[in-house]
Amino acid sequence: MEILVCVKRVPDTSENEITINKGGNDIERDDLVYSVNEWDNYAVEEAIQIVDKVGGSVTVVTVGDSESEEILRREMAMGANNGLLLTDDAFEGSDGKGIATILKAAVGKGKYDLILTGAQADEGAAQVGGMLAAMMDYPYASLVNRIEVGDGKLKVGREIEGGNQEMNEIELPCVLSIQTGINEPRYVGIRGIRKVASVEIPAMGAGDLGLDAGSIGAGAAKVKRVDYFVPDTGEGAEMLTGSTEEIIAKLIEYLKSKGGLK
Amino acid sequence: MEPVLISPAMFKLFGFFPTIIFSMLLPVAGVGLFTYIMARRIAPLVKANPDSRFDRPKERIVNVLKIWLGQYRHPRYMMAGVLHITIFFGFLILSVRSTELVIKGISEGFIMPGLGGILGDIYYFFKDYAATAVFFAVVIAVVRRGIFRPARYDYPASYGHDHTNEAIFVLAVIGTLMVSESLYEAALVAAEIQKGHAATFLAPGTLAWFFKNILLDNSISSLQNMHIAAYYVHDLTFFFFLCFLPMGKHFHVITSLFNVYFMRLERGNVRPVRYGVSDEQLDNLESFGVKKFSDFTWKDILDFYTCADCGRCSDQCPANAVKRPLSPRFISIKGRDYAFSHFPLMGEFVGQEPLIGDVYSDAEIWSCTTCGACEQECPIGIEYINKIVDMRRGMVDDGNVPQSLQKPMSSLEKRGNPYGKMEKKRSEWTKDLEGCDVKLFENGDAADTLYFVDSITSFDDRMQLVARATAKILCAAGVDFGILGKDEKDSGNEVKRFGEEMLFQDLKSHNTEVIKESGVKKIVTSDPHAYNALKNEYKDLPPVEHISQVVVNAVAAGKLRLKGVTDEEAGRVYTYHDPCYLGRHNCLYEEPRSAIDAIPGIRRVEMLKSRDRSFCCGGGGLMLFYEPEEEQRMGVLRVKMAQKAGANVIVTACPFCLVNMEDAIKVAGLEGKMQAIDLSELISEHIEQ
Numbered sequence: 001m002e003i004l005v006c007v008k009r010v011p012d013t014s015e016n017e018i019t020i021n022k023g024g025n026d027i028e029r030d031d032l033v034y035s036v037n038e039w040d041n042y043a044v045e046e047a048i049q050i051v052d053k054v055g056g057s058v059t060v061v062t063v064g065d066s067e068s069e070e071i072l073r074r075e076m077a078m079g080a081n082n083g084l085l086l087t088d089d090a091f092e093g094s095d096g097k098g099i100a101t102i103l104k105a106a107v108g109k110g111k112y113d114l115i116l117t118g119a120q121a122d123e124g125a126a127q128v129g130g131m132l133a134a135m136m137d138y139p140y141a142s143l144v145n146r147i148e149v150g151d152g153k154l155k156v157g158r159e160i161e162g163g164n165q166e167m168n169e170i171e172l173p174c175v176l177s178i179q180t181g182i183n184e185p186r187y188v189g190i191r192g193i194r195k196v197a198s199v200e201i202p203a204m205g206a207g208d209l210g211l212d213a214g215s216i217g218a219g220a221a222k223v224k225r226v227d228y229f230v231p232d233t234g235e236g237a238e239m240l241t242g243s244t245e246e247i248i249a250k251l252i253e254y255l256k257s258k259g260g261l262k
Numbered sequence: 263m264e265p266v267l268i269s270p271a272m273f274k275l276f277g278f279f280p281t282i283i284f285s286m287l288l289p290v291a292g293v294g295l296f297t298y299i300m301a302r303r304i305a306p307l308v309k310a311n312p313d314s315r316f317d318r319p320k321e322r323i324v325n326v327l328k329i330w331l332g333q334y335r336h337p338r339y340m341m342a343g344v345l346h347i348t349i350f351f352g353f354l355i356l357s358v359r360s361t362e363l364v365i366k367g368i369s370e371g372f373i374m375p376g377l378g379g380i381l382g383d384i385y386y387f388f389k390d391y392a393a394t395a396v397f398f399a400v401v402i403a404v405v406r407r408g409i410f411r412p413a414r415y416d417y418p419a420s421y422g423h424d425h426t427n428e429a430i431f432v433l434a435v436i437g438t439l440m441v442s443e444s445l446y447e448a449a450l451v452a453a454e455i456q457k458g459h460a461a462t463f464l465a466p467g468t469l470a471w472f473f474k475n476i477l478l479d480n481s482i483s484s485l486q487n488m489h490i491a492a493y494y495v496h497d498l499t500f501f502f503f504l505c506f507l508p509m510g511k512h513f514h515v516i517t518s519l520f521n522v523y524f525m526r527l528e529r530g531n532v533r534p535v536r537y538g539v540s541d542e543q544l545d546n547l548e549s550f551g552v553k554k555f556s557d558f559t560w561k562d563i564l565d566f567y568t569c570a571d572c573g574r575c576s577d578q579c580p581a582n583a584v585k586r587p588l589s590p591r592f593i594s595i596k597g598r599d600y601a602f603s604h605f606p607l608m609g610e611f612v613g614q615e616p617l618i619g620d621v622y623s624d625a626e627i628w629s630c631t632t633c634g635a636c637e638q639e640c641p642i643g644i645e646y647i648n649k650i651v652d653m654r655r656g657m658v659d660d661g662n663v664p665q666s667l668q669k670p671m672s673s674l675e676k677r678g679n680p681y682g683k684m685e686k687k688r689s690e691w692t693k694d695l696e697g698c699d700v701k702l703f704e705n706g707d708a709a710d711t712l713y714f715v716d717s718i719t720s721f722d723d724r725m726q727l728v729a730r731a732t733a734k735i736l737c738a739a740g741v742d743f744g745i746l747g748k749d750e751k752d753s754g755n756e757v758k759r760f761g762e763e764m765l766f767q768d769l770k771s772h773n774t775e776v777i778k779e780s781g782v783k784k785i786v787t788s789d790p791h792a793y794n795a796l797k798n799e800y801k802d803l804p805p806v807e808h809i810s811q812v813v814v815n816a817v818a819a820g821k822l823r824l825k826g827v828t829d830e831e832a833g834r835v836y837t838y839h840d841p842c843y844l845g846r847h848n849c850l851y852e853e854p855r856s857a858i859d860a861i862p863g864i865r866r867v868e869m870l871k872s873r874d875r876s877f878c879c880g881g882g883g884l885m886l887f888y889e890p891e892e893e894q895r896m897g898v899l900r901v902k903m904a905q906k907a908g909a910n911v912i913v914t915a916c917p918f919c920l921v922n923m924e925d926a927i928k929v930a931g932l933e934g935k936m937q938a939i940d941l942s943e944l945i946s947e948h949i950e951q
Contacts, residue, residue, distance in 0.1 A: 012682065031684055033676040078661065186661025187668050190675065190764035194545055243723045 001056035001149070003047040004112040006103055006132075007040035007075060009068045010122035025228050036071040039118025041078075043178035045185040046147060047116055048079040054149050057081040059110065063091055063102050072201055077192035078185070088205035093218025100131035101216055105209035107136060114154070115175045119143050126177070133175035141170055145179045266453045267486050270493045271370040284494060285367030292501025299508050299607060306555075306563050306605045312537045313559035315524040322523050325643070330522040335641040338875075339574060341406070345399045346641075349436070352396030353515070359389050359443065360500055367497060390444070390468035397440040397469055400433045407433070414573035421592050422599075425511060425571050432512050438499050440469060445492035448473030453485045509602075511571040518642040521568040524561055525643030529634075530798035530847035533559075533648045535655065535763055544764065551655025551761060554614045555600055555621075558649070565644045566601055569594035575636035575646070580878040581629045585893040588629035590636040590646045596621050618657060627653045628664060629890055631881030632759045633842040638874050647759075654761025667760065670887045675765055678751030678772070679717040680884060688715070689747035691726035698737035701744030703780040709744040711736070712782040712804075716792040717752045718882075718917045724924070725917040731946035732788040732809050738949045739816035743786065749776040755795035755843070756883025770800055777803060786812055788942050790843035790916045791882050797848065808844060810854040810915055813945050817860045823950040826862035836866045836944075837909035839900065839923070840876035841916035854915045854941055861948050869907040877903060879926070882918025897926025901936060915941040 011018075011032040019028045036044075047058040059082040060075040062068045072083035086102055094102065107115060115133075119142065120126035126142075133140030146157030146167075158166050159179055170176075206213060214220055233239060240247045255261035273281045328334045333350060336343035358374055365372045377385050407415065407429050417424035447462075447470045454461040455478060464471040477485060507515050514521075534541075535550055537559075552558055575590040576582045582589045600621055604613045618624060630650045637645055657663060663671070670680035677685060692700045701707035713736060719725045736743045754769035773796075777785065787793050788809045797806040816822035827834070838858060844850045851873045858866055871877045880896040881888075901923060904912045912923050923938035930936075 012676065031686070033682075035672065035676070184665055185668075187658060187663035187671065188661065189658050189671075189762055190768060191545075191550065191659065192661070194764070245723065 001050060001054055001113045002111055003050060003056065003058050003114045003116060004107060004110065005040065005044045005047050005058060005060050005075070005080070006115070006117045006128070007044065007060050007062050007071060008037045008118070008121045009034050009062065009064055009071045010037045013122065020228060020230060025225060027228075034067070034070075036074055037118050037121040039120060039178060039180055041075075041118075041185050042180050042182050043116040043118050044075045044078055044080055045183045046178055047114075048186075049183060050114075050147065050149055051081075056113075059084060059112070061086060061103065061106055063087075063094075063099055069201055073193060073196050073199070074188055076196045076199065076201075077188045083199075083201040085201055085203040086205075086209070087203050088207075090206045090211075090213050090217045093221055094216050095221035095223040096125055096127035097131055097222065098216045098220055100128050100135055101220075102209065102211065103128065103132050104135045105211050106204065107132075109204070109209065113172050115173070117175065117177050119177045119179050129175055129177035136173075136175065139170050139174040140176070141168060141174070142177045143179045144176045145182045147176070147182070266457055266459055267450055267482075267489045269370045270367045270490055273486075273490050281490060281494070282368060285364075285497070288367075288494075288497050288501055289364055292504055295505050296501075296508075299505060302605065302607050303508050303513075303567065305611065306601055307560040309556055310558055310560040310563055311556070313524075313533075313561040314537045315561055318527055321527050322525075325525060325527075326519065326523050329525075329641070329643060330519055333641070335639065338639065338641075342412075342572070345403050345406075348395050348399040349403075352392040352399070352440075355385075355389050355392040356396070356439075356443070358385070360439070360496075363443065363446070363493070363496060364500065367493065387463075387465050390447075390465045390470050393440045393444055393470070394468045397437060397444075400437045400440070404430055404433050404437075414577045415571070418589070421589070421595070428510055429571075432506075435499060435503050435506070439496060439503065442492045442496035442499065444469035445473050446489060446496060448477055449485045449489040449492060452477040452480065453482055453489075456482060456485075508567075511569065513567045514570040514642060517564060517568040518570075521564050522643045524564065526637075526645055526648075528798070529849065530794045530843070532651050532758055532799070541767055544767065549656075550659040550763065551657070552649065552652040553616055553618070553656040553660070555597075555604065555617060556614065557652070557656065558597075561645070562597070562649055563601060565649075566594050566597035568642055569598060569644055570642065571595060572641070574639045574641065575644070578635040578639045578875065580631065580633060580635065580880075580896045580899075581890075581892075583877075583899060584896050586629040586890050587623060587625045588627075590630075593622070593626075593646060593649065594644060618653065618662065622653065624657065624662065624664070625891055627657065628667075628888060629892075631842070631878045631885055631896075633878035633881070634846040635842075635875070635878065638846050651759055651761060654759075655763055656761070658761040658763075664888060666887050666889045667884055670884055671757070671760070671762055671765065674752055674754075674757060674769070678769065679721060680752065680887065681717070681721050683721045685748040688720045688750055689745060691715075691720060691729045692733070692745070694726075695730050695733055698733050700733050702747045703744050703776075704747040704749050707744050708781065709742045710782060711741050711743040711784045711786055712777060712780055713743050713745050714753070714777075714785050714787040714789075714792050714796060714806075715745055715750065716787065716789040716917075718921070719789055720750070722917070722921070725920065728788055728917055728920065728940045728942050731940065731942040732786075734946040734949065735809060735813060735816075735822070735942060736786065738946075738951075739812060739822045741786070741812070741816075744780070744782075746776055746780065753789075753792040753795040755791040755799070756885065758795070758799060760884045766799075770795075774800055774803065788915075788917070788940070790841045790848070791918065794843040794847055808848075808850060808853070808915070809942050810844075810850065810857045813857040813860070813941075814853045817857070824861050824945065824948045825950045826948075827864055832863075834865070834911050835909045836864060836911045836913050837869050837904050837907050838866065838872070838941075839869070839879065839904070839912050839914045839919060840873055841914060841919050842876065842878050843882070844915055845876050846874055854913075857941060857945060858913055861944070867907050867909050869903045869909070871903060879914075879919045879922035881922075882916065886918065886921065895922070895926055895929060897922040898930045901926045901930050901932060905932065905936060910936055912936065912938045913941055913944055914938065 012035045021028045051058050058080040060072050060080045061084040063086045069085055076083050086106055117129035130140055141156050143159050144156045145159045148155040152172055154170050156168050156170055160166055240250050270285055271282050275281055333347045336346050362374045407426055451462050451464055451474045464474055507513055573591050579590050605611045627650055632647050673682035674680050701709045715729055719729045751769050751772050754766040758766040782804055784804050785806045793808045796803055838855055877900050878896055879900055914920055920938055920940050927936050
């Protein structure tokens with residue numbers, strides 16, 4: 001099975017202290033470290049496992065700048081066979097639909113039976129997978145946490161609110177957005193990354209993809225971020241400050257005083 | 263003069279068949295078979311990976327004299343140790359006699375060269391006592407293994423059948439050797455007495471002497487038969503035993519001498535990924551670590567062969583104590599079983615399937631804290647840490663790493679610390695420090711000494727107190743010191759031990775470079791894991807000291823004066839918990855104790871398990887992130903040991919020990935009754951200004 005996995009380079013937010021930049025339109029990115037979007041990592045692992053079982057190849061694709069190549073390499077160290085970097089100044093400022101348009105063009109350049117995306121990325125919009133499927137006129141399943149390969153079809157499991165599980169049959173080719181927990185992604189060590197350090201990763205721009213500048217980039221974006229801020233502390237909300245120990249102590253005190261803890 | 267009894271070399275069975283034929287056939291067949299078996303057993307060692315064990319012969323001979331011949335580690339288990347020492351020396355003494363007997367069956371009057379005169383008289387006197395002592399040791403051992411069955415020898419169901427029957431069978435074989443040798447001689451002496459000849463002297467109270475007294479009234483002909491029968495029972499048993507040894511746990515009778523000679527000489531280090539491949543060439547290796555059996559080194563396989571299944575390693579193993587799925591003894595036994603079944607005595611050598619999953623489980627290999635208690639205990643120099651780390655290297659290479667470890671490993675790669683905290687916050691602990699100025703090399707400051715703080719002490723709220731206490735001690739002792747701040751990265755002690763060798767190499771190169779750039783002449787650390795890595799795994803660094811050494815030296819030189827216990831502290835009883843990477847791996851047992859004792863009026867008690875038998879708190883570094891399957895925490899057991907010793911304050915000298923102890927005190931419900939404190943904190947509270 002030929003599988004395309006769409007991945008994104010995102011700031012590693014686990015311990016990073018995120019602050020708003022001076023312009024007030026983005027976060028301060030100077031001290032950030034980046035990694036592959038967690039959901040995408042699960043999607044790549046799933047693709048590798050499917051190919052291990054039924055054969056085929058895994059291609060990872062990303063829309064970004066030259067620095068995004070690093071995450072393609074990491075996913076290739078994991079076991080993806082090919083990488084594809086979609087990069088062009090014209091892509092800057094694309095909204096979700098613009099990204100889906102670029103990806104659609106890349107899909108058209110290959111022959112893929114299955115397209116995987118992460119359920120969502122750092123911005124939490126969770127829109128590209130669904131848009132791509134619609135543009136391709138492919139069937140789509142979101143928040144997939146289980147995949148069983150059948151003949152020309154897949155059985156996919158979806159997590160339903162309240163801890164329920166549903167199973168669907170879906171015809172290939174299709175687009176799936178992958179939920180974390182679908183598998184246990186393998187570890188990629190320094191050694192693995194070095195092994196693929198010199199592999200040539202092809203890059204494609206708007207021209208290579210046959211994209212019209214009017215359909216992508218800031219100009220085509222119909223969703224625009226107009227503000228970015230940390231909400232003021234509202235009434236009834238209180239931020240606990242101090243060391244971890246102090247915060248815990250205060251929290252326990254609150255819970256006790258409100259009767260939440262006896 | 264006519265001999266009293268006809269010797270095996272001259273005897274004719276049924277009056278016509280010369281038994282000398284047996285005397286010749288048995289050794290030829292026995293030695294031939296033994297040689298074949300050994301050749302088959304050595305084959306996997308020849309195919310295995312290289313191991314560098316032929317250096318430093320003097321130190322190796324000292325080990326053999328002390329650990330093998332001197333049986334130095336045996337009395338750590340007194341009862342079993344004394345029994346073993348008895349049988350061991352009995353065997354050594356009787357091996358001369360047994361060899362002599364084999365030749366006597368062919369050449370009647372043969373006497374071992376050198377045993378003709380007074381030396382012989384002494385030898386023959388003592389060998390009878392040796393045989394008797396071995397016999398009684400064997401009887402006691404049978405009762406012990408067969409009836410009392412010490413828990414150490416139990417086989418959990420998951421590990422297959424137990425070895426009690428094999429053990430008792432071998433004890434019976436040894437007993438047979440002792441009895442037949444004594445009977446052979448007793449029959450002869452009884453006949454000499456009956457015929458009124460000058461009887462050979464038999465040492466009173468020995469087995470031979472006892473048999474002689476019983477046999478005195480037997481007819482000469484039955485004594486003759488007994489003499490011959492006992493001889494051939496001994497001969498047959500001797501060669502049977504020789505060929506039986508390489509079949510199981512008694513292989514150690516042959517291999518232990520070599521295993522001790524080749525045992526590891528250094529502490530605190532992990533062997534290279536491949537001997538003969540430098541750190542710079544590591545990128546060229548096809549595969550890392552042990553994935554299949556032939557990836558083990560020959561010493562690993564010799565270890566498997568040598569395990570006597572005595573269970574001391576597992577009895578001391580903290581992972582085994584809390585019922586993690588790891589028992590070091592079975593690392594060896596499963597390895598040996600694999601070797602025996604895949605390199606059989608007859609037929610093709612088979613199989614090269616992956617070890618993980620088939621022979622060892624992931625959880626088994628990740629459960630080890632690398633505390634080293636098993637290796638410290640093994641009486642015949644079997645190693646575990648190298649094998650475990652090498653299997654982890656194999657798993658890391660295959661991407662098979664527990665999810666809980668992946669995040670900290672990737673943070674170590676990106677940020678140089680397992681928490682993913684920002685580099686620039688590494689020196690934040692200095693902000694709340696009063697009365698002591700910490701220089702920062704990143705700002706261009708210069709100093710003689712580097713305080714290598716390492717990740718947990720830099721970033722963890724609680725452990726920052728240890729950093730501040732350490733800085734205060736250094737200030738008070740007049741040490742001109744600084745820290746690397748954002749330029750410092752994790753020492754990587756556990757990164758290496760969790761099998762991520764290339765990440766360790768990156769951390770090591772980075773730290774080495776910035777330390778050299780700082781121009782310091784000395785390194786001090788309060789973290790034994792950093793101490794171990796810098797001292798044993800890094801190269802060409804200035805000398806490294808643990809803060810306890812600094813304290814002891816400064817007190818001795820009069821640079822640091824400590825005030826006595828306060829009224830509040832007067833009722834406290836302190837006990838010192840030896841961190842594995844300070845104690846067992848680096849032999850620093852005295853300094854931390856001396857540092858504590860330098861506080862006037864302090865009361866300190868020892869736990870039963872201390873010094874080289876210290877019990878691991880649960881492990882440090884990446885082990886804090888691992889989620890093991892276990893029934894309880896190691897720390898809880900340790901805290902209870904402190905309680906049993908009558909202590910109410912546990913002093914440790916390692917930030918990871920402190921984390922684990924403080925957690926364990928809460929889990930054990932001992933808050934208010936027990937507390938844990940770092941040595942640096944204790945000392946800094948007692949600095950006389």
